Amino acid sequence: MTAALENLLEEGRRAVVRPLAEASTLPPAFYTSPEVFEREQEAIFRRNWVSVGHAAEIPKAGDRFRIDVAGEPLMIVRGKDGEVRALSAVCRHRWMLLGEGAESSGTISCPYHKWTYALDGSLMAAPLMEQAEGFDRAECALPSFACEVWNGFIFVNLSGDAAPLTGQLQPLAEEFTPWKMDEMEIVGRIEFDQAYNWKVLVDNFMEAYHHFAIHPETFEPNYPAAISFHDPAEGPYAVLRMPHKGNELSHPLFKPLDDIPERARRGFSVFNIYPSMLIAVLSDSVIWYRMEIAGVDRFKLTVYLLAHPASTDVPDAETLKHFLREATVAVHMEDLIACEGVQKGLHSGVAQAGRLSHLEGAIHAHQRWLIAELQRP
Ligand code: FES
Ligand SMILES: [Fe+2]
The missing domain is CATH 2.102.10.10 (Rieske [2Fe-2S] iron-sulphur domain)
Incomplete structure (x- = not known):
């Protein structure tokens, strides 16, 4: 590692090591520097699952x-x-x-x-x-x-x-059991070429703070920003909970499996299994954002819509699958406005690390993990 990169990593560590209430994001260079990107490839994507x-x-x-x-x-x-x-x-x-x-x-x-x-x-x-x-x-x-x-x-x-993956994700495996994700079918698959750093999407996916601004009609009425929260995790992943407004039952498209717990019927959760596996777990389906990272400012995004065959065994399933696909695209188009704007902003000569809201704990947790991996010899 060059001295300049070591200094930058140390600057990043100091920004994220503080408790959330005092912390900042990583500095913009973590999103734009080809040198940081090379280090990520080697220290994160070549070392982790x-x-x-x-x-x-x-x-x-x-x-x-x-x-x-x-x-x-x-x-x-x-x-x-x-x-x-x-x-x-x-x-x-x-x-x-x-x-x-x-x-x-x-x-x-x-x-x-x-x-x-x-x-x-x-x-x-x-x-x-x-x-x-x-x-x-x-x-x-x-x-x-x-x-x-x-x-x-x-x-x-x-x-x-590699140490086996399964052991590291044990607490998550227990939470996911009722969904029977290994029996799920792909009910939709949508591909996008994205021209921004992969972490811009991770940050966007892992906070609901932006719901009232970016998704005023799609998400905010049902999943208000203010009641979302980061649920601290016991392994290499972050969790964001998005309760339904008034803690009411949400309205699934398909039929949730019988063992889906009460909490998952009154909201949904999103997860980032580090470094970059973004999944939204709804009561009746799972939406997975797979990133194939090709450069510091580009990746191929494939959005998988997954559901259990017993869940989609409902009248008009094809119409509902189509609706899920359309809604997923519409939400991503809203997020894209933010992600592309952020990417441009990151290259500003006066951009600096930004302070975090209490609603951005999952970003903070991910960035602490990232910096530890980047600095690990
Ligand atoms: S057979 Fe594969 S490169 Fe020649
Ligand atoms: Fe969003």
Whole structure:
């Protein structure tokens, strides 16, 4: 690390280490500096578990999708044994990307010279290689990375010495049990190319302070900013609770499962499983914002709308799914006005770390975690 980066990290630590009532956000450079971005890639996204997909996307052997984590091209594949694996998506011949376009097949075939791999990454065939002396197919298997499926969500860890994810998220696992997220289906999937730093969206997602200003018609009437609160967490995640106005029952679109607790029927909660898994847990569905981070000021956002088949077993389910999709897009368009405005503001010559409201505890918690990870040797 350069001395300038070390100084900047220390400045950030001093801003966020104080209790919430005295704290500021991280300084603007944390959102704009390519050097901080590189450090994040290395210290956060290459070391921690990162959510990449949902098991419902690849239900059958041979199903796969491509995603980059910290610039590393990966292919998430379901094997013949039913296991989900995170394989390198880089061909062992001359580095062509694998898995682009092919959504399901019993093998993984490189489009460039047709080296063909099994679903576990072993190289099965390499045409016209018989004159390459000592060529050993066993040395050309695709590397694989640690991969865990937790509540149906697929996580990857690139570090090579990852502690299991499941233990760290135990308290959350208990809270999520009644939703049976591992049995959920994808009822909608919406993609957006975003031109701002990924943490701008995390901050936006994890506070309801802006409801009365940015969402005066969509959220504020039902989920007022003033009664939202940060619920301190016992693991590497942050929780924001948004009670329904007057603590009344909220109005689900679908049918909540029987075991959904009372509190979840009188409001909803959003979570950031660090570093960047943003999920809103409603009584009848889950909305997940998956970020594929491509640069300091850009990422691909995929919004997943998930619901249990027993919840969507209602008359007019297709109309309701359509409505959920439209409403999700409308809310995101409102948030986008804020996120794009913030991104421009961050580049101002006079921008500085901002003071936080008591309603922004989940941002504060995340930033304390971030700085600890960034400073960890
Ligand atoms: S690069 Fe894949 S077969 Fe040549
Ligand atoms: Fe919002």
